[in-house]
Amino acid sequence: MPPTDNALILELKNIHAVYGKKIHALKGVNLKIHTGEIVALIGSNGAGKTTLLKTISGVLPAEQGDILFKGRAIQNIKPHEIACLGIAHVPEGRKIFPRLTVLENLEMGAFSRVDAGGIERDLRHAFELFPILKERRGQLGGTLSGGEQQMLAMARALMMKPELLMLDEPSMGLAPVITDKIFEIIAAINKEGKTVFLVEQNARRALSVASRAYVLETGQIVSEDNAQNLLNDPKVQEAYLGV
Numbered sequence: 001m002p003p004t005d006n007a008l009i010l011e012l013k014n015i016h017a018v019y020g021k022k023i024h025a026l027k028g029v030n031l032k033i034h035t036g037e038i039v040a041l042i043g044s045n046g047a048g049k050t051t052l053l054k055t056i057s058g059v060l061p062a063e064q065g066d067i068l069f070k071g072r073a074i075q076n077i078k079p080h081e082i083a084c085l086g087i088a089h090v091p092e093g094r095k096i097f098p099r100l101t102v103l104e105n106l107e108m109g110a111f112s113r114v115d116a117g118g119i120e121r122d123l124r125h126a127f128e129l130f131p132i133l134k135e136r137r138g139q140l141g142g143t144l145s146g147g148e149q150q151m152l153a154m155a156r157a158l159m160m161k162p163e164l165l166m167l168d169e170p171s172m173g174l175a176p177v178i179t180d181k182i183f184e185i186i187a188a189i190n191k192e193g194k195t196v197f198l199v200e201q202n203a204r205r206a207l208s209v210a211s212r213a214y215v216l217e218t219g220q221i222v223s224e225d226n227a228q229n230l231l232n233d234p235k236v237q238e239a240y241l242g243v
């Protein structure tokens with residue numbers, strides 16, 4: 001979905017991130033996401049995609065630079081506070097709670113909320129978006145298939161009622177038919193008005209659902225454009241689309 005308005009929901013200015021003293025994983029990243037967009041971030045193994053999401057959600061403090069969420073600087077705020085402000089991060093590898101049931105996982109997503117009626121409504125809506133989770137609501141998270149765990153991780157994030165949903169490699173390790181389903185749901189979530197920041201190695205899929213995208217190489221944005229232009233860009237085709 002193209003931006004419904006020009007309001008910036010997230011802006012990164014000159015973001016640097018380091019691991020220890022030696023690994024300079026992000027080297028001055030600038031990036032903008034408008035309300036209502038799906039923005040994709042593509043890049044190879046080790047480019048810094050996960051690091052960028054961790055830096056936004058506060059798990060890894062930015063070494064330098066500004067992160068503005070709806071105009072407010074959040075780079076020095078703790079992860080749970082950033083989550084409460086409205087940024088939900090579905091991490092690489094899903095990280096659901098394997099020993100909790102599907103329903104308990106979803107309730108954990110809503111832990112910081114106090115609007116019982118709203119929680120109930122959002123739970124019903126999560127089960128509409130992911131009917132398989134309704135069927136499996138009493139089952140332990142760890143017994144779900146990879147695709148179902150991805151759905152649970154996304155549904156759990158939605159239970160936070162975020163304004164910005166960040167997904168790290170949602171298609172990783174999934175069969176193509178399950179990946180199709182996941183991407184359909186991402187598009188549906190966006191149609192309902194949710195802003196999505198999508199990190200993917202599967203560049204073709206990511207560019208097919210996104211309106212705009214950024215290309216990250218060794219910690220730096222090397223290209224940004226609307227998704228269609230990137231799909232047609234010979235350099236992107238060669239490096240990321242296997243053309």
Ligand SMILES: Nc1ncnc2c1ncn2[C@@H]1O[C@H](COP(=O)(O)OP(=O)(O)OP(=O)(O)O)[C@@H](O)[C@H]1O
Pocket residue numbers: 019023025043044045046047048049050051052092201
């Ligand atoms: N916990 C860590 N400690 C030290 N170095 C790390 C750590 N996590 C990542 N790195 C390094 O930081 C760089 C960026 O890694 P990151 O995981 O952000 O890449 P990525 O683009 O998400 O890769 P992938 O596609 O494999 O998920 C890499 O050089 C990686 O080795």
Ligand SMILES: [Mg+2]
Pocket residue numbers: 049050051092169
């Ligand atoms: Mg990663």
